[in-house]
Amino acid sequence: xxxxxxxxxxxxxxIRKSYYKNQIELPVLRGVDVAFARGELSALVGRSGSGKSTxxxxxxxxxxxxxxxxxxxxxxVDNLHRRGRDRYRNHEIGIIFQFYxxxxxxxxxxxVLTPAMISRSVLGYFRQRKSLTARAEAMLDxxxxxxxxxxxxxxxxxxxxxxxxxxxxxxxEPQLLLADEPTGNLDTxxxxxxxxxxxxxxxxDDLTIVMITHDDAxxxxxxxxxxxxxxxxxxxxxxxxxNPTPVASNPTTASQQTRTSSAA
Amino acid sequence: MYRLLLxxxxxxxxxxxxxxxxxxxxxxxxxxxxxxxxxxxxxEMHERxxxxxxxxxxxxxxxxxxxxxxxxxEEIRRIVGDDIEGASVSVHVPSMLGIDFNGQLITRHxxxxxxxxxxxxxxxxxxxxxxxxxxxxxxxFNLRESGFAENRENFPASGWxxxxxxxxxxxxxxxxxxxxxxxxxxxxxxxNTLPHGTNEAAKTDDGLIEDESLHGExxxxxxxxxxxxxxxxxxxxxxxxxxxxxxxxxxxxFDPATEQYPGIILGISxxxxxxxDEAGNVRDHYYCRPGDDIRMMFPSASENPKVLNQKFTVVxxxxxxxxxxxxxxxFVRLDQLQxxxxxxxxxxxxxxxxxxxxxxxxxxxxxAVRDALRKRFPPDQFAYSIQTWRDMQGPLLAAVRLxxxxxxxxxxxxxxxxxxxxxxxxxxxxxxxxxxxGTLKALGASxxxxxxxxxxxxxxxxxVGSGVGLLGGILFVDNIxxxxxxxxxxxGQEVFDPTVYYFTxxxxxxxxxxxxxxxxxxxxxxxxASVLPAMRAxxxxxxxxxxxx
Numbered sequence: 001x002x003x004x005x006x007x008x009x010x011x012x013x014x015i016r017k018s019y020y021k022n023q024i025e026l027p028v029l030r031g032v033d034v035a036f037a038r039g040e041l042s043a044l045v046g047r048s049g050s051g052k053s054t055x056x057x058x059x060x061x062x063x064x065x066x067x068x069x070x071x072x073x074x075x076x077v078d079n080l081h082r083r084g085r086d087r088y089r090n091h092e093i094g095i096i097f098q099f100y101x102x103x104x105x106x107x108x109x110x111x112v113l114t115p116a117m118i119s120r121s122v123l124g125y126f127r128q129r130k131s132l133t134a135r136a137e138a139m140l141d142x143x144x145x146x147x148x149x150x151x152x153x154x155x156x157x158x159x160x161x162x163x164x165x166x167x168x169x170x171x172x173e174p175q176l177l178l179a180d181e182p183t184g185n186l187d188t189x190x191x192x193x194x195x196x197x198x199x200x201x202x203x204x205d206d207l208t209i210v211m212i213t214h215d216d217a218x219x220x221x222x223x224x225x226x227x228x229x230x231x232x233x234x235x236x237x238x239x240x241x242x243n244p245t246p247v248a249s250n251p252t253t254a255s256q257q258t259r260t261s262s263a264a
Numbered sequence: 265m266y267r268l269l270l271x272x273x274x275x276x277x278x279x280x281x282x283x284x285x286x287x288x289x290x291x292x293x294x295x296x297x298x299x300x301x302x303x304x305x306x307x308e309m310h311e312r313x314x315x316x317x318x319x320x321x322x323x324x325x326x327x328x329x330x331x332x333x334x335x336x337x338e339e340i341r342r343i344v345g346d347d348i349e350g351a352s353v354s355v356h357v358p359s360m361l362g363i364d365f366n367g368q369l370i371t372r373h374x375x376x377x378x379x380x381x382x383x384x385x386x387x388x389x390x391x392x393x394x395x396x397x398x399x400x401x402x403x404x405f406n407l408r409e410s411g412f413a414e415n416r417e418n419f420p421a422s423g424w425x426x427x428x429x430x431x432x433x434x435x436x437x438x439x440x441x442x443x444x445x446x447x448x449x450x451x452x453x454x455x456n457t458l459p460h461g462t463n464e465a466a467k468t469d470d471g472l473i474e475d476e477s478l479h480g481e482x483x484x485x486x487x488x489x490x491x492x493x494x495x496x497x498x499x500x501x502x503x504x505x506x507x508x509x510x511x512x513x514x515x516x517x518f519d520p521a522t523e524q525y526p527g528i529i530l531g532i533s534x535x536x537x538x539x540x541d542e543a544g545n546v547r548d549h550y551y552c553r554p555g556d557d558i559r560m561m562f563p564s565a566s567e568n569p570k571v572l573n574q575k576f577t578v579v580x581x582x583x584x585x586x587x588x589x590x591x592x593x594x595f596v597r598l599d600q601l602q603x604x605x606x607x608x609x610x611x612x613x614x615x616x617x618x619x620x621x622x623x624x625x626x627x628x629x630x631x632a633v634r635d636a637l638r639k640r641f642p643p644d645q646f647a648y649s650i651q652t653w654r655d656m657q658g659p660l661l662a663a664v665r666l667x668x669x670x671x672x673x674x675x676x677x678x679x680x681x682x683x684x685x686x687x688x689x690x691x692x693x694x695x696x697x698x699x700x701x702g703t704l705k706a707l708g709a710s711x712x713x714x715x716x717x718x719x720x721x722x723x724x725x726x727x728v729g730s731g732v733g734l735l736g737g738i739l740f741v742d743n744i745x746x747x748x749x750x751x752x753x754x755x756g757q758e759v760f761d762p763t764v765y766y767f768t769x770x771x772x773x774x775x776x777x778x779x780x781x782x783x784x785x786x787x788x789x790x791x792x793a794s795v796l797p798a799m800r801a802x803x804x805x806x807x808x809x810x811x812x813x
Contacts, residue, residue: 062706062806083710090708101703101810105273117266118709168707 008035015068046228094169159190285729287682292733304771315389350386359562378601405527533591702809722794
């Protein structure tokens with residue numbers, strides 16, 4: 001495929017998504033166009049209810065948009081058949097969550113190995129077991145938890161669990177990492193270390209990261225920041241500049257913002 | 265791979281699921297125990313029935329029987345000779361057994377069988393069930409000295425040894441009676457009263473076929489106190505010096521201490537009772553035993569049958585464990601019975617029999633042989649009934665089969681009920697694991713992959729549950745008699761009543777085929793019960809699952 005550096009690695013085109021409750025339509029995303037450039041650490045910031053999590057789910061093909069398209073590396077992924085989407089999630093991207101979502105029955109190492117196990121048959125896994133374990137250990141080492149590899153999630157702190165989750169998301173060597181509130185459940189200090197780790201991965205491994213957050217302070221740490229409000233992308237600013245430059249600065253923004261917060 | 269890993273981990277961490285599988289374990293164990301006991305019972309019964317009945321039985325319903333059995337046998341061998349391993353002829357005749365017990369005549373209806381000792385053992389396992397160990401090897405209609413059932417508790421002393429002691433005691437008793445009588449006469453004479461008409465010493469036993477009225481023997485008040493006197497007292501009261509060479513039929517001199525009547529082997533239940541004593545132990549009470557004399561009354565074979573009344577000496581008892589046989593059969597020598605009944609043609613000397621028994625070679629088709637013989641001896645020309653042993657015991661065997669089938673169905677219903685328990689538990693586990701299911705889907709697991717986690721979990725639980733049940737069941741079956749003993753001691757209730765079943769131990773057979781299909785059935789039910797929850801897990805929407813609290 002066309003992997004030229006000017007093609008955005010991940011692109012959403014005119015995404016609309018509504019939820020229905022008692023036959024009343026609740027629009028969550030109302031036409032979102034966004035493109036994430038390769039190698040950047042971007043942040044999607046917005047209050048709860050702004051639709052950022054839904055957008056991430058659509059970007060990860062965990063859900064399907066009512067309208068619009070999701071493109072990854074110049075390929076449309078939202079309309080792939082189920083197996084294709086499973087493969088996309090397993091191979092092309094890594095996902096981390098606010099609540100880590102480690103499997104409580106498995107050790108840290110086994111959790112990291114899970115994506116590799118999912119993509120392989122029993123035989124295939126056993127054939128490559130050594131190299132896979134080595135890679136999983138390298139990933140754990142990368143996040144600084146190699147000495148905790150036999151520990152279960154319940155024996156770890158939140159920050160450690162999130163590190164394991166990051167190691168797991170890196171297992172299948174993805175080009176893109178989707179992070180849903182990666183620090184949302186952590187104290188400032190631990191969150192800071194997670195952010196540093198993400199930044200490190202971004203710079204050292206050239207990993208594209210899309211991070212979702214409600215915290216402007218965290219969003220400011222990203223290369224690029226997209227503000228979402230009420231199902232729409234309202235701001236886009238780059239953090240190299242001292243002050244964010246609004247993409248569309250119009251007076252309705254402020255009033256929309258208050259509406260959203262009251263709705264939320 | 266993650267499927268196996270996860271379901272093994274779930275197995276180790278979800279004890280609630282193990283609890284739900286206990287019912288499967290119990291169901292499997294019960295099924296195995298029931299099946300092996302039923303199989304053991306049925307096999308034991310088959311073996312006994314078969315052992316008693318021979319493979320094919322040709323019975324003639326005419327009172328005179330079928331003449332010239334040798335010609336019949338020749339004809340039979342011509343037709344189905346390839347399949348025949350052994351053949352024996354016998355005479356079956358309905359008769360009445362009379363045992364004198366404490367001065368009373370105990371009568372029983374029995375089937376008197378005249379057997380050819382040389383060939384009878386080749387068609388059935390008759391000898392195996394005799395009490396005397398020597399007779400088990402070779403049947404002998406002569407009374408043996410002693411050694412009857414030495415390993416049996418409470419078996420009364422039997423044989424010549426007992427017979428001599430009894431005769432000696434009776435003689436002593438009679439002498440005493442005669443002495444008392446003589447004294448009474450003396451007293452009567454001295455007191456000028458009329459002498460008594462009774463004269464015990466004059467009473468003679470005038471033959472083997474003796475009159476019924478002779479048996480109203482009176483007992484003096486001093487007689488029954490001794491246990492030895494409780495035995496039969498049919499012994500002829502002859503003075504010892506009149507000892508002579510008495511043979512069959514013709515009377516005269518007969519010394520019971522050294523001679524015997526024709527030998528008879530009685531079914532053990534014809535002359536004994538199983539009763540419980542005060543302590544609750546089952547004890548056999550014998551009305552007569554080897555060494556005693558009894559009488560048989562049976563019809564002669566002539567056109568106008570007369571009742572024959574013949575004395576026999578019990579030489580052994582027969583215990584097969586099948587009450588039907590033990591309580592209705594008595595065996596004597598074929599040639600003697602033929603002679604008594606007049607089944608020997610006086611001119612040609614040809615002897616008649618009523619029954620021909622055939623033993624077929626291993627693997628021969630019973631029904632084919634029976635049908636071939638029926639074709640040769642069609643029922644509209646010959647009054648013969650030709651049956652295999654299965655035909656004769658058909659209702660009994662069918663009843664046992666039906667019972668086994670119904671029990672199996674009921675127990676499988678129990679396992680099916682357990683399946684619904686697994687279903688409910690699995691739904692709970694799936695709900696509990698909702699977020700993990702979302703996570704797995706977010707990591708790229710397919711719906712079928714998630715489904716197979718829970719399916720293999722169900723399979724694994726089924727294997728563990730029924731495996732434990734299998735082991736438990738086998739252990740139970742192996743120690744079933746010990747367990748029955750413990751239950752008896754705990755509850756005071758006899759689990760396996762030997763007065764009812766005739767088995768001292770519970771027979772069991774572990775059939776590997778049964779084990780396999782019970783196991784497979786239980787595993788299939790457990791797996792089937794996990795299908796619905798697994799499908800629910802597979803259909804779960806990843807976003808909803810991830811958000812699940």
